[in-house]
Amino acid sequence: MSKKQALTEFHRGSILAAAERLFAEKGIDKTTMDDIARESEYSKATLYVYFQSKEEIINAIFLSGLVLLQRKLQEAIDTAANWYEAYEGMCAAVVRYYGERPEACGVLVNGGAGLQEDAHLDQEVRDILRVRRSIGQLLADFLRQGAQEGLIRLDLRAEELVLLFWSALEGIVRMASQRDAYLGQTLEVDRDVFLRHGCQMLLHAITNPAPAEEAAQPE
Amino acid sequence: MSKKQALTEFHRGSILAAAERLFAEKGIDKTTMDDIARESEYSKATLYVYFQSKEEIINAIFLSGLVLLQRKLQEAIDTAANWYEAYEGMCAAVVRYYGERPEACGVLVNGGAGLQEDAHLDQEVRDILRVRRSIGQLLADFLRQGAQEGLIRLDLRAEELVLLFWSALEGIVRMASQRDAYLGQTLEVDRDVFLRHGCQMLLHAITNPAPAEEAAQPE
Amino acid sequence: MSKKQALTEFHRGSILAAAERLFAEKGIDKTTMDDIARESEYSKATLYVYFQSKEEIINAIFLSGLVLLQRKLQEAIDTAANWYEAYEGMCAAVVRYYGERPEACGVLVNGGAGLQEDAHLDQEVRDILRVRRSIGQLLADFLRQGAQEGLIRLDLRAEELVLLFWSALEGIVRMASQRDAYLGQTLEVDRDVFLRHGCQMLLHAITNPAPAEEAAQPE
């Protein structure tokens, strides 16, 4: 019984992985169910055995990605020695996350493919929204913590700052994904370096310009 | 001859205006050529007299938008009394620009609908890239100017910082567009206020934390 | 302008004619849009230029058929010398009508493909229902006329009797259509003769068994 569930989960996973690859490569809209079927090496009809619709596949990807991201963020916080280290870790998590899932850019921003249309959002969408809220909380708490330690200038409500910070970071990561070539050729900057610079820049955006402690800042 | 060209330009403009309205309203992908024909009050076939494809319409809109944005940015620089004022003006221009063209989000980032696919980019795409480069130059110069005045911390190459700054700003504006409802209801923050906060935050990200001059900062 | 309309009407007619042929041959459900496209010698996409959906094609056929039937019934009444002759003419009209449109069997019965589902019936469906009501009125008046002349035994409300009579007749015609072979081979009765017998039988079902006037009955 558990074996069956495991198998089902395996197939769902294979399909999602294939879809994710294609979404990353060609974008969600331009990826067809036929594409996913071909890439996952199932028949198109089989896709519909494991998912009710393309929408469900999209949402499942968003959801699992979000859950993973949440875990990574929590881990970064838990394992870090201090606030700055945690900040670094979290940024790294986000960067890696979006690097692998460029199509997910915007989930935090628009809430799972603009689903607000339907008054009665289905369970999956509700889950997405819930996890997103949860991540927002996590980040807000993190910022408050930084503020308490006197590191962060919190002249706005933490929730608002989270949104600002997050969207800015997302913008940067998106740029890094989409203009990889430009970065390398024209700017002669490695993608990873570019992103590290971005995280540093955003750190400046929120840190208290406390002259003395500046030295403590990593790198 | 010149008259004919003018007429052609007029028709192209009408079509682009209609398309722009629709793109802003429903998004690019969900806007059909039928929609554009109806809105522009031309026949669908006529659209193909003035544009070779839907793609060309999209690119033309991106291009004209970019040109307009460039002008606005230049104006902001030219009319501002000092660097900070120029910064404010430029941010306002960007915000207004994206507010009216939510679909344009990403042009600066991905270069006209991800056209890198084709090895032989057509003229229009080349134009887009050129203007984009030009805007990048404008901003880089602006940052260098700020650095010379001692206002900006320029620990990266100006071109790279431009990219970082710009993508962050774009991310914020995008967020503001797409989660308007959330901002209002949950965060109780007006869109415009949110964006002003964003611009301020990004200003902190790049300014030199020069204690004495902080007072000179607007607002 | 009128020419254009005429042409449109022509194409719609061609498509409807093709659809009608196929519906009669294979039934509505088993007729695909591809079939209709092939039979009408238009491309499948062209079908959607002239009709919004398969449903609209079905309804258009029902509606035009019903309108035609109504006209034929009215003609039968208008041109008949007396009630019995009118009865004969009307039966003949119905028989011919269903003979050519076996798929229409049941329109009067179930109201255009069971459309009651949608609360907001569209114009076409409303038209169907209106014409159907109108035909019902026509028949009810006809029965009342027969009753006034002392020919018809009207021990029920005319409207109810209409429904009974009509559905019985429809049943008979349907049978005649579907078991053509059986009629000919086993029963050795021609379809037309069978139907004439049916109409006579139903006439007995509603006529007053007035002994004296029986002779006046046709045939």
Add this chain to the structure above:
Amino acid sequence: MSKKQALTEFHRGSILAAAERLFAEKGIDKTTMDDIARESEYSKATLYVYFQSKEEIINAIFLSGLVLLQRKLQEAIDTAANWYEAYEGMCAAVVRYYGERPEACGVLVNGGAGLQEDAHLDQEVRDILRVRRSIGQLLADFLRQGAQEGLIRLDLRAEELVLLFWSALEGIVRMASQRDAYLGQTLEVDRDVFLRHGCQMLLHAITNPAPAEEAAQPE
């Protein structure tokens, strides 16, 4: 061996019962094999152990229904005190039969889903046809009996009259099923009353208008 057969029969029965429920509820075409599997609590594949195809299920239902109907009709004849009572009983049986199996409407008319297409009808279809013939015989005999008693006007061959009568009745029952709402709301007639009226009307259609004996007619 016999035990195994009994078991097989049991399973077939369960499946047929489930299918019948669904056919009555949603119609044959809109009932999927998945539906039947769910309702019968077998797996979909098991359905194919007991039936070769959906078609076979449909035919089995038609056949069993027809057999049942035959028995009911025979009972009505056997238990009735006189011809009129038998007529009443038979009508009631038919009405009840179709009321519970709206999907069966037409079996007698079109012979098991229009199977004449295949030159080599399979056993099941042959059975259906046989029972149908048998029922036809039953009814023809019944009519002849009525004629002998001087009640029925038999100016046609009994077999033809059976077909006429039967198809008319079927048409009425079908109407009653499909326009239940209309009957109640517009006509303010109960379904059962409507059907009783229908049976009476059809009785007039075939009875001899013998003035004196009219009083003997039930109700």
Add this chain to the structure above:
DNA sequence: TATGAATGAGGGTTCATTCAT
């Protein structure tokens, strides 16, 4: 025997694009 799993073959519908006039 019983079934979970898989699928081929369509179903209706959409849309960017072409072409004769």
Add this chain to the structure above:
DNA sequence: CATGAATGAACCCTCATTCAT
């Protein structure tokens, strides 16, 4: 030049049926 008309190519989704276990 402007357009009405037509369409090929997809798109998402469904379902009766098969097959390995």
